[in-house]
Amino acid sequence: xxxxxxxxxxxxxxxxxxxxxxxxxxxxxxxxxxxxxxxxxxxxxxxxxxxxxxxxxxxxxxxxxxxxxxxxxxxxxxxxxxxxxxxxxxxxxxxxxxxxxxxxxxxxxxxxxxxxxxxxxxxxxxxxxxxxxxxxxxxxxxxxxxxxxxxxxxxxxxxxxxxxxxxxxxxxxxxxxxxxxxxxxxxxxxxxxxxxxxxxxxxx
Amino acid sequence: xxxxxxxxxxxxxxxxxxxxxxxxxxxxxxxxxxxxxxxxxxxxxxxxxxxxxxxxxxxxxxxxxxxxxxxxxxxxxxxxxxxxxxxxxxxxxxxxxxxxxxxxxxxxxxxxxxxxxxxxxxxxxxxxxxxxxxxxxxxxxxxxxxxxxxxxxxxxxxxxxxxxxxxxxxxxxxxxxxxxxxxxxxxxxxxxxxxxxxxxxxxxxxxxxxxxxxxxxxxxxxxxxxxxxxxxxxxxxxxxxxxx
Ligand SMILES: Nc1ncnc2c1ncn2[C@@H]1O[C@H](COP(=O)(O)OP(=O)(O)OP(=O)(O)O)[C@@H](O)[C@H]1O
Ligand SMILES: [Mg+2]
Numbered sequence: 379x380x381x382x383x384x385x386x387x388x389x390x391x392x393x394x395x396x397x398x399x400x401x402x403x404x405x406x407x408x409x410x411x412x413x414x415x416x417x418x419x420x421x422x423x424x425x426x427x428x429x430x431x432x433x434x435x436x437x438x439x440x441x442x443x444x445x446x447x448x449x450x451x452x453x454x455x456x457x458x459x460x461x462x463x464x465x466x467x468x469x470x471x472x473x474x475x476x477x478x479x480x481x482x483x484x485x486x487x488x489x490x491x492x493x494x495x496x497x498x499x500x501x502x503x504x505x506x507x508x509x510x511x512x513x514x515x516x517x518x519x520x521x522x523x524x525x526x527x528x529x530x531x532x533x534x535x536x537x538x539x540x541x542x543x544x545x546x547x548x549x550x551x552x553x554x555x556x557x558x559x560x561x562x563x564x565x566x567x568x569x570x571x572x573x574x575x576x577x578x579x580x581x582x
Numbered sequence: 583x584x585x586x587x588x589x590x591x592x593x594x595x596x597x598x599x600x601x602x603x604x605x606x607x608x609x610x611x612x613x614x615x616x617x618x619x620x621x622x623x624x625x626x627x628x629x630x631x632x633x634x635x636x637x638x639x640x641x642x643x644x645x646x647x648x649x650x651x652x653x654x655x656x657x658x659x660x661x662x663x664x665x666x667x668x669x670x671x672x673x674x675x676x677x678x679x680x681x682x683x684x685x686x687x688x689x690x691x692x693x694x695x696x697x698x699x700x701x702x703x704x705x706x707x708x709x710x711x712x713x714x715x716x717x718x719x720x721x722x723x724x725x726x727x728x729x730x731x732x733x734x735x736x737x738x739x740x741x742x743x744x745x746x747x748x749x750x751x752x753x754x755x756x757x758x759x760x761x762x763x764x765x766x767x768x769x770x771x772x773x774x775x776x777x778x779x780x781x782x783x784x785x786x787x788x789x790x791x792x793x794x795x796x797x798x799x800x801x802x803x804x805x806x807x808x809x810x811x812x813x814x815x816x817x818x819x820x821x822x823x824x825x826x
Contacts, residue, residue: 499794
C-alpha cells in the first residue's frame with residue numbers, strides 16, 4: 379500500500395494536518411490498514427522535502443497544516459492513471475509454504491490445506507458479516523469501506539478455491555503414484571481435468 | 583426460572599448411512615454428529631461424493647440412517663410412522679432439492695402452495711403465502727407461469743420459495759444456487775440468512791465459499807466424515823491487515 383500516494387490524494391481534496399489525514403484515511407478504508415501517526419508525519423516530511431506538499435505553518439491550535447503543490451497534483455494523477463504494480467510474482471506466503479510442504483518428506487499437506495481452509499473461511503465469514511452489517515445501515519462514507527470489503531471477500535474466496543485445487547492435484551499425484559490407501563475424491567467444484575498436473579504431454 | 587440453552591432443532595447422533603452390501607457397499611456417512619439450533623445457519627462443504635446430499639436427506643426425513651439417530655425438535659424420526667413423518671416434513675421442514683423436484687404441470691405459485699394445501703391451509707391463504715415467498719426470492723411476477731416455461735434459475739428460485747413458505751423451523755437447501763448468477767445467488771443467501779435470523783434452523787450445502795460464508799458455522803465433510811468446522815469469530819481484529 380502506498381501511504382505516500384494515499385496521503386497526497388487526500389490533500390488534493392483540501393489542506394489537512396497529520397492527525398486529520400490519519401482519521402480520514404482510516405474512515406475511508408474501514409481501518410483495514412491502520413496508520414500509525416509517526417508514519418504519517420515521516421511521510422509528510424518526505425513529501426515536503428520532495429516538493430509535493432507545502433507546509434502552511436500552524437493553524438493556531440498547534441497543528442501543522444499541509445497543502446498539495448502542483449507537482450503533488452501531477453503525482454496523484456499519475457498514481458491513479460497507473461495500474462498497481464504487481465511485485466513479480468506477488469510474494470505469497472501461503473503459496474511458498476505449500477510449495478515447500480509438497481516437496482518435503484513427512485509433511486502432512488492435506489492437514490495444512492484443511493487448517494488453512496478453515497482459517498480462510500473464518501476470515502471470509504467475518505468479512506461477509508461486516509459487509510452485511512455495513513450495507514444494512516449504510517452511510518455515505520461507507521462506500522469506500524464496502525469496496526475494500528468486497529476486495530477482501532474476492533481475495534479470500536480465490537484463496538479457498540486455490541486450496542481446493544491444490545488438494546485435487548495432490549490427490550491426483552497420489553493416485554498416479556499408486557498410493558491407494560488414502561484415495562480421496564477431487565475437491566470442491568474442481569474437475570479432474572482442471573486439476574491435471576502439467577506434464578510434458580499436456581503442457582503445450 | 584430455569585436457564586434455557588439454545589433450542590436444538592436438528593440433531594444427528596452418530597449417524598451412518600451405507601448404500602448396498604458386501605464388497606460393493608458405499609459408506610456415504612460414517613458416525614456423523616451434528617446439531618443445528620434455532621436461529622443458526624450452518625453450511626456444509628465438501629468434495630463431490632463426500633456425503634453432503636446423503637446428510638441432508640437424513641436430516642429431512644427423506645431417508646433413514648443405517649445406524650444412529652436423527653431428531654427434529656427432539657422427536658426421533660425413527661419413531662414416526664409414515665403419516666406422522668410426512669406431516670412433520672410438510673409443516674416443519676423446508677427442503678430445496680439439488681434437482682428442484684417441482685411439479686412441471688403446475689404454476690410457480692401452485693408449486694409453492696402445494697405443501698401448505700396438503701396440510702389443510704385454505705387455498706386463498708396458501709396462495710397469498712406462496713406469492714409472498716416468491717416475492718422474497720425476487721420473482722413475484724412469475725407466480726402464474728408453468729414450470730416448463732421457466733429458466734433453470736427461475737425454477738431454482740421457485741424451489742427455494744417452496745422451502746421457505748409458511749414458517750418452516752428447519753430449512754435444508756442442497757446447492758440452491760447452482761443455476762443462479764452471482765447477484766441472484768447473493769439474494770438467496772439474504773433470504774436464508776433472514777430466515778435464520780427470524781429463528782429458523784438453516785442447513786445449506788454449497789460448493790461456493792462465498793455463499794458458505796453467510797453461515798454462522800461451516801462444516802467440512804470428507805469421505806462421509808466431518809473433518810473440521812469454521813465458526814465466525816466476529817472479531818474486528820481479523821479485519822486488520824498489517825500496514826506496510
Ligand atoms: N441411492 C444411492 N445408492 C447408492 N449409492 C449412493 C446413493 N446415494 C448416494 N450414494 C453414494 O454415496 C456417496 C455420497 O453421495 P452424496 O450424493 O451424498 O454426495 P454429495 O456430497 O452430495 O456429492 P455432490 O457434491 O456431487 O452432490 C457417493 O459415493 C454416492 O455414489
Ligand atoms: Mg449432492
